[in-house]
Amino acid sequence: MxxxxxxxxxxxxxxxxxxxxxLAGWVGQCRAWLQNRRAPPLxxxxxxxxxxxxxxxxxxxxxxxxxxxxxxxxxxxxLLAGMIVPTLSTDLPLAPAADAIALVGLFALARLFISxxxxxxGTAFGTMGARREMLIGFxxxxxxxxxxxxxxxxxxxxxxxxxxxxxxxxELAILPSLAFAGVAFTMVSLAxxxxxxxxxxxxxxxxxxxxxxxxxxxxxxxxxxxxxAAALKLFAYSCxxxxxxxxxxxxxxxxxxxxxxxxxxxxxxxxxxxxxxxLIETTLAKMRxxxxxxxxxxxxxxxxxxxxxxxxxxx
Amino acid sequence: MSIxxxxxxxSALLLLAFAMLSQRRIVRLINLFALQGVALxxxxxxxxxxxxxxxxxxxxxxxxxxxxxxxxxxxxxLIRRLNVKWDIETLINIPMMMLVGIVLVVFAFNLALPIxxxxxxxxRGTLGIALACVLMSFLMMITRSKAVPQVIGFLSMENGLFFxxxxxxxxxxxxxxxxxxxxxxxxxxxxxVFMFQIREQFDSLDIHHxxxxxxx
Numbered sequence: 001m002x003x004x005x006x007x008x009x010x011x012x013x014x015x016x017x018x019x020x021x022x023l024a025g026w027v028g029q030c031r032a033w034l035q036n037r038r039a040p041p042l043x044x045x046x047x048x049x050x051x052x053x054x055x056x057x058x059x060x061x062x063x064x065x066x067x068x069x070x071x072x073x074x075x076x077x078x079l080l081a082g083m084i085v086p087t088l089s090t091d092l093p094l095a096p097a098a099d100a101i102a103l104v105g106l107f108a109l110a111r112l113f114i115s116x117x118x119x120x121x122g123t124a125f126g127t128m129g130a131r132r133e134m135l136i137g138f139x140x141x142x143x144x145x146x147x148x149x150x151x152x153x154x155x156x157x158x159x160x161x162x163x164x165x166x167x168x169x170x171e172l173a174i175l176p177s178l179a180f181a182g183v184a185f186t187m188v189s190l191a192x193x194x195x196x197x198x199x200x201x202x203x204x205x206x207x208x209x210x211x212x213x214x215x216x217x218x219x220x221x222x223x224x225x226x227x228x229a230a231a232l233k234l235f236a237y238s239c240x241x242x243x244x245x246x247x248x249x250x251x252x253x254x255x256x257x258x259x260x261x262x263x264x265x266x267x268x269x270x271x272x273x274x275x276x277x278x279l280i281e282t283t284l285a286k287m288r289x290x291x292x293x294x295x296x297x298x299x300x301x302x303x304x305x306x307x308x309x310x311x312x313x314x315x
Numbered sequence: 316m317s318i319x320x321x322x323x324x325x326s327a328l329l330l331l332a333f334a335m336l337s338q339r340r341i342v343r344l345i346n347l348f349a350l351q352g353v354a355l356x357x358x359x360x361x362x363x364x365x366x367x368x369x370x371x372x373x374x375x376x377x378x379x380x381x382x383x384x385x386x387x388x389x390x391x392x393l394i395r396r397l398n399v400k401w402d403i404e405t406l407i408n409i410p411m412m413m414l415v416g417i418v419l420v421v422f423a424f425n426l427a428l429p430i431x432x433x434x435x436x437x438x439r440g441t442l443g444i445a446l447a448c449v450l451m452s453f454l455m456m457i458t459r460s461k462a463v464p465q466v467i468g469f470l471s472m473e474n475g476l477f478f479x480x481x482x483x484x485x486x487x488x489x490x491x492x493x494x495x496x497x498x499x500x501x502x503x504x505x506x507x508v509f510m511f512q513i514r515e516q517f518d519s520l521d522i523h524h525x526x527x528x529x530x531x
Contacts, residue, residue, distance in 0.1 A: 173319055174319040174320065174322070174323050176322055176323050176325075176326035176327075177326075179323075179326070180326065180330070293410065294409060294410055297410040297413055297414075298337070298413070301333065301413045301416075301417060302330075304417050305326075305329065305330070305333070305417075305420070308417075308420055308421065308424060309326050309329070309444075311424070312424050312428075312440055312441075312443045312444065313322045313325075313326075313440045313441070314440070
């Protein structure tokens with residue numbers, strides 16, 4: 001464990017904490033522009049967080065300690081996920097602790113806690129949201145694993161840092177398996193981050209909401225942590241996508257110049273990704289909840305196809 | 316580079332086969348069939364360019380005219396005159412069909428692996444994909460209850476066979492290819508007439524009516 005590695009790790013964490021709400025704000029802005037509305041300022045998520053942190057946290061009388069602990073657990077999971085994914089440098093001391101499969105496990109842990117907490121208070125909406133979240137989660141997880149397996153097979157390692165290193169050092173080639181995996185990953189991240197074809201993040205309509213139903217009972221600093229965690233989740237997913245499919249510009253070990261350059265490159269990639277996400281959200285319509293299994297089955301199918309095509313063609 | 320391109324088009328063929336399997340609307344099914352034709356033509360052209368086999372250009376041209384332009388046009392006219400647009404009913408539900416499709420792909424890949432060892436072609440790895448396309452077209456013909464999707468399944472099976480021929484052995488002799496092209500065209504015309512007859516007899520294109528014997 002060297003000092004440089006620790007510095008890179010701390011730098012990555014700070015970048016994750018700051019860039020995650022910025023990304024959420026940027027997506028919101030792009031959406032507003034595309035829909036001919038007046039856009040909220042870029043720093044709006046920070047203002048919301050600031051406001052929520054200064055408000056009193058109201059709790060239900062029957063709330064158990066689990067309800068109180070859940071926001072912290074979810075936030076910690078998402079922050080750790082953001083730190084494992086090699087966003088700026090592949091030389092991360094935390095990276096050997098968790099590989100791609102553990103990353104999926106982290107997301108699952110967060111999902112478990114938020115669902116339990118939503119059921120804990122015993123309101124109808126919380127229970128409904130928890131059920132839907134679990135439905136989406138158990139369908140999205142195998143598809144995500146298939147995508148990660150494909151990338152792991154390409155670089156013969158499940159460690160995300162290794163995958164990034166080997167993919168970015170490879171010469172440019174057309175890899176049909178990665179193309180399939182990329183589409184599957186996009187579909188999974190739309191479902192996991194409660195984005196439009198699956199869930200609308202901007203609505204509190206009773207019958208359709210999923211993510212909002214889960215956090216409906218929370219207020220004050222708990223809600224702030226959950227909102228921040230949601231932004232961090234979007235950030236972690238975007239960075240995983242960038243790491244797997246566009247890893248150029250990430251600094252390798254002991255490369256100080258590249259580390260300084262990695263941040264602008266990452267910001268540019270995230271900005272492009274945000275525009276892409278806003279485009280998807282504006283052009284697609286939200287689908288019925290009963291169509292979601294079909295949507296995610298398609299993602300799983302694409303993931304499996306990526307795996308099979310890689311085995312057959314070696315590409 | 317050209318091998319990578321052929322691989323890419325082969326993967327596109329496989330993806331389109333799955334898309335056709337899961338498609339609910341008949342107009343989109345025909346468009347997907349035309350797209351599959353485009354992918355086939357593109358891969359054949361790449362093969363022709365990479366290997367310098369000039370007869371592959373000819374077969375690409377025949378395929379382009381027949382499968383991208385003529386057959387989709389006939390099919391579009393047919394469904395307009397039969398007035399079926401919202402027609403597709405599958406016998407098993409679509410996610411289930413995709414899972415069966417994955418099993419078929421695994422089966423085809425395993426089956427093709429030892430066979431492709433004997434081939435000298437640069438794109439022998441894609442034989443498995445061609446086989447998978449053929450099997451998936453079979454699946455489509457089995458699981459669709461109406462006549463028009465079954466015909467499209469039959470036509471896309473020919474796509475798979477043609478791709479198998481180009482990927483394993485750089486295409487068939489010209490006479491055979493011309494014969495097959497003519498066969499497909501004539502088959503399409505006959506099947507079109509047949510569909511009109513079915514509808515006139517039973518007021519529906521559901522081929523299950525053909526299974527019952529009438530007692531008169």
